[in-house]
Amino acid sequence: MYFITTRTRDHTDGLLTNSHKQIYWDVLEESLSLFSVRLYGWTINVNHCHFLIYLLKSMDLEKFIQKLHGKSSFLLNKHDKKIGRKLWVNYWDRCVRSERDFFTRLNYLHHNSVKHGYVDKIEDYPWSSYRFYREKYGKDWLTEVFTTYPIIDFSLECPD
Numbered sequence: 001m002y003f004i005t006t007r008t009r010d011h012t013d014g015l016l017t018n019s020h021k022q023i024y025w026d027v028l029e030e031s032l033s034l035f036s037v038r039l040y041g042w043t044i045n046v047n048h049c050h051f052l053i054y055l056l057k058s059m060d061l062e063k064f065i066q067k068l069h070g071k072s073s074f075l076l077n078k079h080d081k082k083i084g085r086k087l088w089v090n091y092w093d094r095c096v097r098s099e100r101d102f103f104t105r106l107n108y109l110h111h112n113s114v115k116h117g118y119v120d121k122i123e124d125y126p127w128s129s130y131r132f133y134r135e136k137y138g139k140d141w142l143t144e145v146f147t148t149y150p151i152i153d154f155s156l157e158c159p160d
Helices: 018-034 060-080 099-115 130-137 139-148
Strands: 002-008 037-044 048-055 088-095
Touching: 002 060, 018 037, 018 048, 018 060, 037 099, 048 060, 048 099, 060 088, 099 130, 099 139, 130 139
Parallel strands: none
Antiparallel strands: 002 048, 002 088, 037 048
């Protein structure tokens, strides 16, 4: 199980619009299926993304990210008519080592849209897994998860 952070070069707003985010989401879904990766949590922001994923083979992580970055760069550059632009700078991964670690990181990525000022309420942001969890487990369950596993600022793990 990994917590992944990807970000754009120079923090540019490469995923600014819903159409940008949809292109990225479509490539993410394709990449997940190609490498048998299970997605447990996500948020797609304007210049970075966070994922909680499970890989059947940890050696596939680099290939998965290469596919995700390569194809999304190609399609987003085509969409923006900026062929050859270097969109993604890198990614950072952390092994998820416990239930507490998993749920704390899940809460962090769900709260990310509020942290960055995209929305005032988590449930208003369509580009994260929050709505999926709310539909599947309910608001009371999510409230309990947020209470039991408070948010920690993991942004310090990723160098600028």
